[in-house]
Amino acid sequence: MSAPLPTPLLGIVADDFTGATDIAAMLAARGMRAVQTIGVPQPGETVEADAIVVALKSRTAPAAEAVAQSRAALAWLREAGCRQFFFKYCSTFDSTDEGNIGPVAEALLADLGAGFALACPAFPANNRSVYAGHLFVGTRLLNESGMENHPLTPMKDADLVRVLGRQTTAPVGLVPFMSVRQGAAAIRDAMTRLAEQGRRFAIVDAVGNEDLMAIGAAAASHALITGGSGVAMGLPENFRASGLLPARDDAMDLPAVAGHAAVLSGSCSRATLMQVGHARSLFPVLEIDPLANPNEDAMTQAALDWARPQLGERPVVIAASAPPERVAAIQQALGRETAGALIERTLARIAEGLVAFGVRRLVVAGGETSGAVVSRLGAKRLRIGHEIAPGVPWTLAEGTGPTLKLALKSGNFGGPAFFAEAFETA
Ligand code: ADP
Numbered sequence: 001m002s003a004p005l006p007t008p009l010l011g012i013v014a015d016d017f018t019g020a021t022d023i024a025a026m027l028a029a030r031g032m033r034a035v036q037t038i039g040v041p042q043p044g045e046t047v048e049a050d051a052i053v054v055a056l057k058s059r060t061a062p063a064a065e066a067v068a069q070s071r072a073a074l075a076w077l078r079e080a081g082c083r084q085f086f087f088k089y090c091s092t093f094d095s096t097d098e099g100n101i102g103p104v105a106e107a108l109l110a111d112l113g114a115g116f117a118l119a120c121p122a123f124p125a126n127n128r129s130v131y132a133g134h135l136f137v138g139t140r141l142l143n144e145s146g147m148e149n150h151p152l153t154p155m156k157d158a159d160l161v162r163v164l165g166r167q168t169t170a171p172v173g174l175v176p177f178m179s180v181r182q183g184a185a186a187i188r189d190a191m192t193r194l195a196e197q198g199r200r201f202a203i204v205d206a207v208g209n210e211d212l213m214a215i216g217a218a219a220a221s222h223a224l225i226t227g228g229s230g231v232a233m234g235l236p237e238n239f240r241a242s243g244l245l246p247a248r249d250d251a252m253d254l255p256a257v258a259g260h261a262a263v264l265s266g267s268c269s270r271a272t273l274m275q276v277g278h279a280r281s282l283f284p285v286l287e288i289d290p291l292a293n294p295n296e297d298a299m300t301q302a303a304l305d306w307a308r309p310q311l312g313e314r315p316v317v318i319a320a321s322a323p324p325e326r327v328a329a330i331q332q333a334l335g336r337e338t339a340g341a342l343i344e345r346t347l348a349r350i351a352e353g354l355v356a357f358g359v360r361r362l363v364v365a366g367g368e369t370s371g372a373v374v375s376r377l378g379a380k381r382l383r384i385g386h387e388i389a390p391g392v393p394w395t396l397a398e399g400t401g402p403t404l405k406l407a408l409k410s411g412n413f414g415g416p417a418f419f420a421e422a423f424e425t426a
Contacts, residue, residue: 006048006050007080007081007082008047008049008050008051008052008077008080008081008082009032009050009051009082009083009084009239009244009245010027010032010050010051010052010082010083010084010085010086010235010239011051011052011054011074011077011078011080011082011084011085011086012024012051012052012053012054012077012085012086012087012088012232013054013056013070013073013074013077013085013086013087013088013104013108014036014053014054014055014056014088015056015057015058015059015066015070015087015088015089015090015100015104016055016056016057016058016059016090017038017055017057017367017370017371017374017408018367018370018391018408018410019055019059019088019089019090019229020036020053020054020055020056020088021036021053021055021382021384021391021392021393021395021408022229022391023053023086023088023228023229023232024036024051024053024382024384024393025384025387025391025392025393026229026230026232026233027050027051027232027235027236027384028051028251028252028384028385028393029251029252029387030233030236030237030251031236031240031245031247031248031249031251032049032050032051032236032239032245032248032251033048033049033050033051033248033251033383033384034049034050034051034052034053034251034383034384035047035048035049035051035052035053035381035382035383035384036052036053036054036055036381036382036384036395037052037053037054037055037380037381037382038055038374038375038379038380038381038382039054039055039056040054040056040069040072040073040076041054041076041380041381043076043079046080047080047381049383050236050239050245050251052077052080052082053088054073054076054077056069056070056073057371058070058100058104059089059090059094059095059100059153060094060100060152060153061100063098063099063100063103063104064103066099066100066103066104067099067100067103067104067107070087070104070107070108071107071108071111074108074111074112075111083244084222084223084224084225084235085108085112085223085224085225086224086225086226086227086232086235087101087104087105087108087117087224087225087226087227088226088227088228088229088232089101089121089226089227089228090121090228091121091122091123091126091128091228091229091230092121092128092135092137092142092145092147092155093121093135093142093155093160093163094147094150094152094153094155095153095155095163095167096153096154097166097167098167099167101119101164101167101226102164102166102167102168102201103167103168105117105119105168105201105224105226106168106169106170106200108224109200109223109224112223112224113223114222114223114224115195115200116191116194116195116199116200116201116202116222117200117201117222117223117224117225117226118175118191118201118202118203118204118215118219118222118225118226118227118231119160119164119172119201119202119203119204119226119227120203120204120206120212120215120226120227120228120230120231121135121160121227121228121230121231122135122204122205122206122207122211122212122227122228122230122231123228123229123230124206124207124208124209124211124212124230125209125230125390126230126390128228128230129206129207129208130160130203130204130205130206130207131177131205131207132174132176132177132205133159133160133161133174133176133203133205134158134159134160135158135160136158141158142155142157142158143155143156143157143158144158160203161173161174161203164201164203168200168201170198170199170200170201171198171199172199172200172201172202172203173194173197173199173201173202173203174202174203174204174205175187175190175191175194175202175203175204175205176190176205177205177206177207177211180204180205180206180211180214180215181211183214184214184215184217184218185218187204187214187215187218188218190202191204191218191219201226204231206230206231209230209233212230212231212233212234213233213234213237214234215231215234216231216232216233216234216235216237216238217234217237217238219234219235219238220238220241220242252384252385252386252387252393253385254383254385254386254394254395254396254405255396255403257360257361257396257403257404257405257426258360259358259359259360259361259402260311260312260313260354260357260358260359260360260361261312261313261314261315261316261359261360261361261362261423261426262307262311262315262316262317262318262354262359262361262362262363263279263283263315263316263317263318263319263362263363263364263365263419263422264318264319264347264350264351264354264362264363264364264365264369264373265317265318265319265320265321265364265365265366265369266319266320266321266343266344266347266364266365266366266368266369266372267321267365267366267367267369267409267410267411268321268322268323268324268327268411269366269411269412270412271411271412271413271414271415271416271418272321272365272366272409272411272412273321273322273323274416275365275414275415275416275417275418275419276317276319276321276365277416278416278417278419278420279317279419279420282419282420283314283315283316283317283419283420284310284314284316284317285316285317285318285319286303286306286307286316286317286318286319287319287320287321287322288303288318288319288320288343288346288347290320290330290334290339290342290343290346291329291330291333291334294333294334294342296342296345296346296349299346300346300349300350300353303318303346303350303353304350304353304354304357306318307350307354307357308357311354311357311358311359315361315363315419315423317419318347318350319365320343320346320347321365340368343369344368344369344372345372347364347369347372347373348372348373348375348376348377349376351364351373351376351377352376352377355377355400355401355402355404360402360403360404360405361404361405361423361426362404362405362406362407363406363407363409363418363419363422363423364406364407364408364409365409365411366409366410366411367410367411370408370409370410373406373408374397374406374408377397377400377404378399378400378401379397379398379399379400379404379406380398380399381397381398381399382395382396382397382398382406382408383395383396383398385405386425388407388414388418388421388422388425389409389413389414389415389418389421390413391410391413392407392408392409392410392413392414392418393407394406394407394422394425394426395407395408405426407422407426
């Protein structure tokens, strides 16, 4: 008989794909073997990890749908044996008065039979801090940070007690910085008092990593924690302190994968444009021009014909990325959504072709682009490895046929040399 799989400790429900990778990388860097699943796994599916992050696409879904998806994820994580649960949302608290942070948090709390959960999106390393319940991005209040103009979740109020209060049925409390600064015991006392007063949620102030560590310690016995990746920082230590998690220095080790290397870029964000520019002096780069021939089959075939003779240790780079004026011209000619979907489908099909040619290490730039590639390749899970840049780890994809290493980069992440740096470590 084979030894039983070690049961996971922490189960995370993440409201989007790159946010899921972010918290998984945070936990892996602090000694928990972490796996991100693409959507809710099948009943009975087993995943060997200390922390399992179920990546949903629920951030901007209708609230009822987000609640249903999140409850299904929680049910699977409970079945898998997790002991503590985390609802991960964005560190800019992306939501509307209809949800989805409040409705999802209330539903998860009810399913767990718990009475109270903290809410803390602070992530000081990324310039997100919470003081007096107000969320700051750098030195700006959230509602003056640019987030007030977000197309889907405009954040016009920085007072998170008020924001979350509008999304929940019970009043929301605050654990002020005064208490947080005094450490875990004071935070625990403050949360107990708020729970006794009938608060089911409390925004917790935090401006530095030491605050997040103290909050994590104070929440050791909580069934549910809600927040950004930052507040997950203190949780691995709780599991180690209680003897559930061995000290690991290999949590981020992935097996070596031999095979050709490639980069696919569908991001037009400034950081990615710099990275593609930088790559030109190092690697063969093909620019896909959807205006020249906006035909998926033709663009896919041309890119694969170009790439095939050049594949090897040195990555080939295939990019649809273009500066804003070029993107505007393409969108005007084809329509914004049609252009986006055409390029996503084309890059996903190129990825599939490259894998058929023996590419096994693949960097994808762009959040939506990554989603399209991952689903085309059939990846079910990503085992989290070392970070190439903050928030962007190498991952080992499972469910793709041949084993692949994937690095999925949200547009604005990484420095100019990101692509070269990625392949130095894979
Ligand atoms: P990011 O993470 O930078 O936002 P995404 O992949 O999420 O990147 O989004 C970029 C979107 O832009 C995708 O839908 C992609 O297909 C589209 N796109 C990529 N290149 C072009 C282009 N040259 N013209 C128009 N749209 C493009």
